[in-house]
Amino acid sequence: MPEARTLGEAPGPRGHWFWGNIQERRHDPLQLFLRAHQEYGEFVRLRMGPTISLISVTSPELIKHVLVDHADRYGKPSSLVRDAWPVLGNGLFTSSGDFWKRQRRLMQPSFHKERLATLAGSMVDATRQMLARWRARPSPSEPLDVAAEMMHLTLGIVGRALFSTDVSGNASRVGQALTVALAETNRRILSLGLYAPDFLPTARNRAFRQALGTLDSVIFDIIARRRAGETQGDDLLATLMAAQDADTGERMTDAQLRDEATTLFLAGHETTANALAWLWHLLAQNPEVETRARAEVQRVLGGRTPTAQDIPQLRYLTQVFEEAMRLYPPAWIMARQPVKEDVLAGVQIPASPRVIVVTPPYAIHRNPRLWPEPERFDPERFSPEQTAQRPRMAYLPFGGGQRLCIGNNFALMEATLIIAEVLQHFRLRAVPGHTVEPEPLVTLRPKGGLPMFVEPLHASA
Structure with a gap:
């Protein structure tokens, strides 16, 4: 050799x-x-x-x-762990070794498909509440920041589905705090360690500490209310709070719960919201795909509320979302x-x-050997026939290997239900002259938001 x-x-x-x-x-x-x-x-x-x-x-x-x-x-x-640590602590994203294996093992049962199916109702309810707000807007002809709307929606869903807690009232300040925290984390990662130490009172450090304080206050409030018995639920937080170390019998501290909860807020809120925002942008640019997807939704649902049992029949809609994540993978x-x-x-x-x-x-996802005409938006790439012909590691929206995203099935179910419900009642249109650019922070966001016109399909929608 x-x-x-x-x-x-x-x-x-x-x-x-x-x-x-x-x-x-x-x-x-x-x-x-x-x-x-x-x-x-x-x-x-x-x-x-x-x-x-x-x-x-x-x-x-x-x-x-x-x-x-x-x-x-x-x-x-080690540099990525160092720079992400202030936001995520020792959660699944940053931890490693035996500790990571233990945490993953404790959390995995909460993400089995059968258990996730019980969360579909809360996902659809949150989506319907969003659509009611859209219909009640005082200026319906004005553009709406769809990226912000998706952030607000997925924050409410992750709060209710994973923690049995409605955090949608905090969506604005949590979303702003996440933006600041992610931007600063991204800057630190790109600076290769050449940034002001946290103890220096620079403007960036003060904004970063304030953002972290906001995130911590929401997460610790959820934990405190559960410990005090003010809230209850058969959810991930309950699983983590009840889990005991097999050797010592110790339970997770509030700090450990905070780290995993914050990681899940990011993974179950930020990434899915960005993927959905990019999907609406792509559908607006490809009306023939939108028409076909809406026709499938009408055929399968006939105007009724979608359920988890409908997802296998919404095959083309799933392909549309998969293709959106190919072009704009949140991670x-x-x-x-x-x-x-x-x-x-x-x-x-x-x-x-x-x-x-x-x-x-x-x-x-743009390697032409794997994806012919890679910049073209084509959901048929994810037909069963074409998928079977591709190497497994050609498509990595949720990572790969043993650290495959624990919430991949959650995200796919959530997105399919949201898209199906929105398509039944609204059409989203691009704002003429507005340029949409990707912003590669820790996740891939539409830079500056995504203003779009949201038009009801019929008066009684």
Whole structure:
């Protein structure tokens, strides 16, 4: 066998002689990864300053190597954990090792499909309340920020479905706090550790602390009310509060509950809301797809309220959502740090915190080898026939391997029910002249929101 190449010999854009590709990574990371793979193939090295290397892979075979076959050689990057820790603490996203396995095992039963089916009613009820607000607007001809509406909706759903608590009254301040917290976390991640320490009273640090305080106040209030017996429910919070360590008998502290709850608020609220916002944008740009999806909803539901049992019959609607997540995956990039030496695509990968292997779904989902005409919106890509012909790791909206998103079935059911209910009563139209751009924070948002016209299909809708 030929001797493995060193990192310095790996293909990739040279960039600045000292800073490498760091400026492009900060200002337009989506295009940086996309262009790099278009020009250099499915294995690319990007230099982040003089000492840090990003290895980006878009090949299903290489992704499987990292996330599945040799997952023990790769862990969450220490820098990512450090920068995400103020928001997520030691939750499922940031934790690792035996602690992560224990938490995952404790939480998994709450996300089984049979249990999720019992949550469908609350999802549809929240959607109908949103539509009632749309109909009651004093200025119905004015555009509505659909991205903000989806945030408000999914926040209410995650509160009721996962914690038996309606937090929709806090949606505005929680949504604003999440925006500030995510923007600051993203800035810290991109700065490669070169940011003001938390103890310095800079304007950014003060805003960040205030945002974290808002999130903590909502989460700790939910926990305190449950401990005091003011609320109850057969939900995830109840499962976590009742769980005991098999060896010590200890239960989770409020801080541990806070970390998992905050992680679930982000995963079950922010990501699904963004995916839905992008779906409405894409449907407005592709009216023939919208017409077909609405026809399927009418055929299956006939105007009645959707249930979990209807989802298997809403096959095309599911494909539409899957295709929206292909083009605009909320988790647009995933990162791993080599903790053991490895060889990847014939290149030596040292065990070092200065080497990060990334799998960017935004670029993977645009790999023309896997997705012909990748920029075209085509839900038929997810027909059973076409899906069966693709490698499993070609599509990663929920990640892959053992750290596949625990809430993937929750998100798919939630989105399908929301879309079906909205399509029965409203048509969403783009605002002429408004440019919609993706903003790659920790999740992929429509930059500046998504103003759209929301038009009732009939007067009694």
